[in-house]
Amino acid sequence: MRSDFLSHHTPFLSSFVFHHISWNPFMCLYIYQLNHTHTLQKASKASHAKHAYFPAFSLLCNSSPLQLLVASSSFLVRNKEHEQEDTPGSSSALVFPPAMAVATETPFHVLAVDDSLPDRKLIERLLKTSSFQVTTVDSGSKALEFLGIHGDEDSSPPISVHADQLEVAVNLIITDYCMPGMTGYDLLKKIKESTSLRDIPVVIMSSENIPSRINRCLEEGADEFFLKPVRLSDMSRLKPHILKSRCKEHCHQEQHQQSDSDSDSNSDSNECSNPTNNSSSDKSNSRKREGEDNEEVLPQTNRSRHS
Amino acid sequence: MDYSNLWRQIFSMKKSLFDQGYLDEQYNQLEELQDDSSPNFVEEVVALFFKDSSRLLTNIEQALEKYPQDFYRLDSLVHQFKGSGSSIGALRMKNECSMFKAHCNDRNLEGCRRSLQKMKREHATLKQKLETYFQLLRQVGPRERAVNSRK
Numbered sequence A: 001m002r003s004d005f006l007s008h009h010t011p012f013l014s015s016f017v018f019h020h021i022s023w024n025p026f027m028c029l030y031i032y033q034l035n036h037t038h039t040l041q042k043a044s045k046a047s048h049a050k051h052a053y054f055p056a057f058s059l060l061c062n063s064s065p066l067q068l069l070v071a072s073s074s075f076l077v078r079n080k081e082h083e084q085e086d087t088p089g090s091s092s093a094l095v096f097p098p099a100m101a102v103a104t105e106t107p108f109h110v111l112a113v114d115d116s117l118p119d120r121k122l123i124e125r126l127l128k129t130s131s132f133q134v135t136t137v138d139s140g141s142k143a144l145e146f147l148g149i150h151g152d153e154d155s156s157p158p159i160s161v162h163a164d165q166l167e168v169a170v171n172l173i174i175t176d177y178c179m180p181g182m183t184g185y186d187l188l189k190k191i192k193e194s195t196s197l198r199d200i201p202v203v204i205m206s207s208e209n210i211p212s213r214i215n216r217c218l219e220e221g222a223d224e225f226f227l228k229p230v231r232l233s234d235m236s237r238l239k240p241h242i243l244k245s246r247c248k249e250h251c252h253q254e255q256h257q258q259s260d261s262d263s264d265s266n267s268d269s270n271e272c273s274n275p276t277n278n279s280s281s282d283k284s285n286s287r288k289r290e291g292e293d294n295e296e297v298l299p300q301t302n303r304s305r306h307s
Numbered sequence B: 001m002d003y004s005n006l007w008r009q010i011f012s013m014k015k016s017l018f019d020q021g022y023l024d025e026q027y028n029q030l031e032e033l034q035d036d037s038s039p040n041f042v043e044e045v046v047a048l049f050f051k052d053s054s055r056l057l058t059n060i061e062q063a064l065e066k067y068p069q070d071f072y073r074l075d076s077l078v079h080q081f082k083g084s085g086s087s088i089g090a091l092r093m094k095n096e097c098s099m100f101k102a103h104c105n106d107r108n109l110e111g112c113r114r115s116l117q118k119m120k121r122e123h124a125t126l127k128q129k130l131e132t133y134f135q136l137l138r139q140v141g142p143r144e145r146a147v148n149s150r151k
Helices: A003-009 A015-019 A025-042 A054-061 A065-081 A117-129 A140-147 A184-193 A211-220 A238-260 A283-289 A299-306 B004-019 B025-032 B041-065 B071-088 B091-105 B109-148
Strands: A109-113 A133-137 A172-176 A202-206 A224-227
Touching: A109 A117, A109 A140, A117 A133, A117 A172, A117 B041, A117 B071, A133 A140, A140 A172, A140 A184, A172 A184, A172 A238, A184 A202, A184 A211, A202 A211, A211 A224, B004 B109, B025 B041, B025 B071, B041 B071, B041 B109, B071 B091, B091 B109
Parallel strands: A109 A133, A109 A172, A172 A202, A202 A224
Antiparallel strands: none
């Protein structure tokens, strides 16, 4: 067991405990349940405890039937327990047996773009109330700067305009349609043209209900269209898009890893995992993972890479 | 301290703001977003609206008096005004902006001018009424407000 690695990366499990369990899926499930109770007690608001869908999807991508059975049962248990604590904005990544199950509490980061000051304040409040981390900018060009694009070229690696921060992950972009200079539609196009940003879901907001406008945006790749004024109930529509894009990215990542590490096969290796810092060599996906769930761990993957 | 009289005034004022069409459901949405972590949210966002819209009104007035009138720009300015007004639930303001837009579309300068005067009046009235309303709310204090504001 790589207990040193694990104790560094898993605040809720001691390596002592870990040493004394086998890779018994049911034992792992039990420990996971303990973990989660602990996590909930720690969380100051229910907003921080949230299950995520994508581990289930990733598990489906590459699992043995037994693993699937255990994973789905534990997932359902958790799902049922925590229905009430559903807040749109936070993620907790679950890593299912035979890997360790760890619940982490990392809010998703949304970049909100609107030229109107009161509207910016409103969207910020809506997002924060829904447990998202928020950055607001007042124009499309400032949004692109923040995302690391200057003019028409991608700067590589994408770096936020704030020099004292490292790469800032953005999980979703929500933008007003009608803005002077670069419209929301123009911004959408630029994002979709960028290899590093095109997988970030984009939501367009507009005070005008014009079907041709809506269609144009959706055709250009917008994931959702909100009619203004945006309401609290609209916030719950955001997370599914974030999770869908993460799952898609993760499955691509898995396929990439599979072909890379075929020779590193391990008897109980389960490649299907949550993203770790090791897998950010794929620059096109790094934007999303950097700065996020650093406590996520898949010992299996790391072992197969390092052994 | 007995707040019941104060609350009666507050509820009655809020009710009349809604009944007379100054505010719509969106205003309630703002109140939903106010909590301990953001105890003055409604007042803050309303203040931002009035600051922003005062500037827009001035720009609209200037644009109207400039010859030849740029109706495209006028429409854009009123569109902004209408948008932020609707974000705070300013119903009458929003409706008056729609009238202005219609006149803009028709390139009806006189219609625009009349509409602008109405917009300015609505703007001033709403501002004054909400200031009174917030003053009342301030008297009951944030804790009481959090408990009672959604009644």
